[in-house]
Amino acid sequence: MNNGRFAIALHLLTLLDQAKGELLSSEYLAGSININPVLVRKELSSLRKHGFVQSKEGKNGGSTLAVSAKEITLAAVYNSVKQLSLLGHQKNTPNPKCPVGKDINKHLNNLYNDTEKILIDQLNKKTLADFSQQFE
Amino acid sequence: MNNGRFAIALHLLTLLDQAKGELLSSEYLAGSININPVLVRKELSSLRKHGFVQSKEGKNGGSTLAVSAKEITLAAVYNSVKQLSLLGHQKNTPNPKCPVGKDINKHLNNLYNDTEKILIDQLNKKTLADFSQQFE
DNA sequence: CATTCTGTAATTATTTTTATTACAGTACAA
């Protein structure tokens, strides 16, 4: 992976799970993670699109899990936040005149994909419920 | 992982392997990767400290592999460039007054470590020789 | 002893990430 979004997403989902259906505001969530509420709302927006979370607008609004924590695998969370490949990223623009440079991105990508597959298999074994349980 | 250093390191090592003992200059290496020679020299410095590479100073100097490509696992390369944990990083300073915030870093770290172990197992199965062979 | 390299520090530029500001829209509740 590449970014702190995974940590934020998992933190959010854990808080929501612990709240057992009670609506939590982005202000409150941001306070626990200690980041800006707008970032929280952005991440919630992504989690919503992935079906993990539902939110209610307006006064007394907030967010809650949309599905049971048992149904959310950590692989699904990983997947929701990832945008780049695992071990690095292709801002690489190697020299196409070099036999190695010419093909390296292809081979790096194969390697990244293979490796990521293994990582996802691993994350598929754990659910949000497993993770959240640790806080009880 | 987190950075493009893995790609740079592997690219360098592949070039050195393909050169079959001939000394390559940082200028030449940088040309293939299409990055700054100083970055190359820094990465070579790290690879040297890890025993993968040796360099010769002065005129007609350059770098070459210090050990056979078969003895360099991709896990060892990964290890040489990693500085942060796999899935994110602890610039997190969650709210210690929140029961989740209080312990999340510990649990995230456990998760990262477990996951990274799997990733390293996977990378241990492949050597630089395997990777480099693809360019022939 | 001039030349061509490495090694490294220091500085600057670029890119990425995060925080902040701003404000429209929604829902509740007095």
Add this chain to the structure above:
DNA sequence: TTGTACTGTAATAAAAATAATTACAGAATG
């Protein structure tokens, strides 16, 4: 029916991380 407390989102600014550049001392060669 209107003030209040939320969400949603865009735009901007600040901060942090990465990479490039400049500079130069030191090593080996011829």
